[in-house]
Amino acid sequence: MSRFPSGPSLFFLLLYTPLGIVIFIIRLFISLQLFLAAAVLPHNTVVRSVVLRVLYSVMGLVVREECRKNRDDTCRVIGTNHITPFDHLAVSIVLPCVTPSVYDLPGALSSLLCYQDLGVTQGREILRANARNYLSNPNNPPLLLHPEGATTSGKLALMKYGSWALELNGSVLVAGIRVRRLPILPVAPSVLGASWAADLCFMLFSPVTLFTIKYVGKMSRKESESAEEFGVRVQAATASALQLHTSNHTVADKVEYMKRLAREAAAASNPMLSPQVHRMAQQVQEVLPHISLDRIKRDLVHTQNVDLTITNFLEGNVPEPVPEPQPAPSRVDPARVSPQSSDLRSSSPTATPLPSASAEVKSTVDRGEASDRRSHSAVSMSTAAKSFGKSASERMTSFETRKAQLIENARRRYIEKHGLTVPGYNC
Numbered sequence: 001m002s003r004f005p006s007g008p009s010l011f012f013l014l015l016y017t018p019l020g021i022v023i024f025i026i027r028l029f030i031s032l033q034l035f036l037a038a039a040v041l042p043h044n045t046v047v048r049s050v051v052l053r054v055l056y057s058v059m060g061l062v063v064r065e066e067c068r069k070n071r072d073d074t075c076r077v078i079g080t081n082h083i084t085p086f087d088h089l090a091v092s093i094v095l096p097c098v099t100p101s102v103y104d105l106p107g108a109l110s111s112l113l114c115y116q117d118l119g120v121t122q123g124r125e126i127l128r129a130n131a132r133n134y135l136s137n138p139n140n141p142p143l144l145l146h147p148e149g150a151t152t153s154g155k156l157a158l159m160k161y162g163s164w165a166l167e168l169n170g171s172v173l174v175a176g177i178r179v180r181r182l183p184i185l186p187v188a189p190s191v192l193g194a195s196w197a198a199d200l201c202f203m204l205f206s207p208v209t210l211f212t213i214k215y216v217g218k219m220s221r222k223e224s225e226s227a228e229e230f231g232v233r234v235q236a237a238t239a240s241a242l243q244l245h246t247s248n249h250t251v252a253d254k255v256e257y258m259k260r261l262a263r264e265a266a267a268a269s270n271p272m273l274s275p276q277v278h279r280m281a282q283q284v285q286e287v288l289p290h291i292s293l294d295r296i297k298r299d300l301v302h303t304q305n306v307d308l309t310i311t312n313f314l315e316g317n318v319p320e321p322v323p324e325p326q327p328a329p330s331r332v333d334p335a336r337v338s339p340q341s342s343d344l345r346s347s348s349p350t351a352t353p354l355p356s357a358s359a360e361v362k363s364t365v366d367r368g369e370a371s372d373r374r375s376h377s378a379v380s381m382s383t384a385a386k387s388f389g390k391s392a393s394e395r396m397t398s399f400e401t402r403k404a405q406l407i408e409n410a411r412r413r414y415i416e417k418h419g420l421t422v423p424g425y426n427c
Contacts (some may be wrong), residue, residue: 002191003194004187004188005185005186005187009184009185009186016207020205021205022284024201024204025351027059027060027204030058031055031058031204034051034055035055035112037051037223038051038052038112039109046051052093056089056093059203060203060206060208060209061086061090061205061209062209062210062211063090063091063093063094063207063210063211063212064211064213065094065212065213065214065215065344066212066213066214067216067217070215070216070217070218071095071173071215072173072217073095074216075142075169075173075218076135076142076169076171077135077142077145077165077166077171078091078145078168078175078240079145079147079161079165079166079171079174079175079179080144080145080174080176080213081148081152081154081158081177081242082148082177083151083152083153083154083177083178083179083189083190084179084189084199085188085190085200086199086203087114089113089114090177091144092144094213095213096142097114097141097142097143098114098115098116098140098141098142098143098144099114099115099143099144099145099146100115100118100120100143101115101118101129102133103115111272114318116134116143118130118134119130124164127164131168132168138378142173143168145165145168147161147165147166147231147235148160148166148251152245154178154242156244156245157246157249158244158247158254159247159250159251160231160235160248160250161232161234161235161248162252163227163228164227165231166227166230166231167221167227170221171218171221172218172219172234172363173217174215174217174218174234174237175214175215175216175238176214176238176241176242177211177212177214178211178214178242179209179211180209180210180212181206181208181210182206182207182208182209185206185207187206189203189209190204192258193258193261214242216237216238219233219237230318232246272301277300277301278293278297279301280306281293281297283306284300284306284309287406287410287415288410289414290418292416299312299313299318307402307403307406310410311406314410330357
């Protein structure tokens with residue numbers, strides 16, 4: 001999902017951008033001042049509540065309630081779907097509540113942002129115990145939970161509701177959240193992989209962000225109903241109120257999907273990291289075990305064909321990797337050599353023998369024989385088809401023959417390279 005619209009809306013967005021930047025800067029300075037004012041004001045006061053409402057209005061955050069008759073202020077737990085990192089702020093404007101904090105924030109800042117430290121990062125059991133302890137105090141505001149566990153677009157379906165958020169209390173006030181912006185500037189409130197800072201910047205940039213809270217009503221868990229079944233029922237009720245579908249996808253599925261997108265993006269920037277190239281490279285290495293995967297992948301990036309890469313290696317069409325330059329040996333200045341070391345070298349009884357004429361002749365003969373073997377091997381290892389088969393059966397027979405010859409050539413090259421002695425082959 002893209003954050004920016006397409007078509008005519010993109011044109012209007014470009015026209016609005018200069019004004020949006022000015023609005024962003026003005027809102028940023030005013031919000032900082034109101035934020036500091038709310039931080040120093042006493043908690044649970046009317047003045048502080050008014051300042052917070054003005055703060056959210058300046059940020060362009062507008063809240064509208066639907067089906068208010070279904071609202072029950074006696075519920076200690078509120079369960080909603082999750083669209084943006086600021087859903088709890090929108091709910092807290094019309095219904096005082098707090099949500100478990102996933103950030104390590106100071107106490108005053110957490111209270112100002114309607115967060116409550118319940119040990120989310122310490123594990124599910126500690127979170128459940130701290131939440132029950134928090135709810136046991138009737139003076140504390142209700143606890144807002146998002147059973148989905150992660151944000152969604154809120155346009156197609158709801159993720160599977162987690163049971164832990166619905167087993168803390170026997171009753172839950174269920175509500176659905178919709179987030180909209182002006183139709184002429186439909187910038188998405190949140191996208192996959194975006195940070196809360198990016199979502200905040202675009203909220204300050206947009207003219208207005210409308211949060212619609214639709215109350216489904218108070219739902220209680222039945223005696224014979226498990227927590228998982230209760231979660232399915234709450235999910236279905238919320239989806240029906242928002243006219244969405246339900247799904248069995250969980251937050252773990254979303255994490256895996258984001259990882260897959262990251263791998264695909266990395267493969268697009270570096271083709272050698274592509275899973276398809278890696279799979280083909282393993283097939284080539286089964287035939288040519290003495291070739292490294294890196295060299296095979298470099299050729300596969302260009303050929304995208306297993307048989308063609310094998311043929312390139314067997315026929316010597318793949319250049320050898322350029323070795324890294326070695327540092328040059330340090331040269332000794334003869335003027336700096338001490339007289340003692342010169343005397344020792346002059347008096348040394350050993351000397352490097354010069355190569356004899358017979359040795360040079362033998363080396364020349366060996367090089368000639370090796371060159372003949374290489375040329376003979378290159379001729380005999382040609383696997384190109386003499387003609388293109390007229391029928392499918394002829395082409396399949398030619399393919400199997402070439403494949404067997406490729407394997408045999410690879411075996412021969414491996415034996416000759418490593419100087420192996422194989423009975424029945426070279427001895």
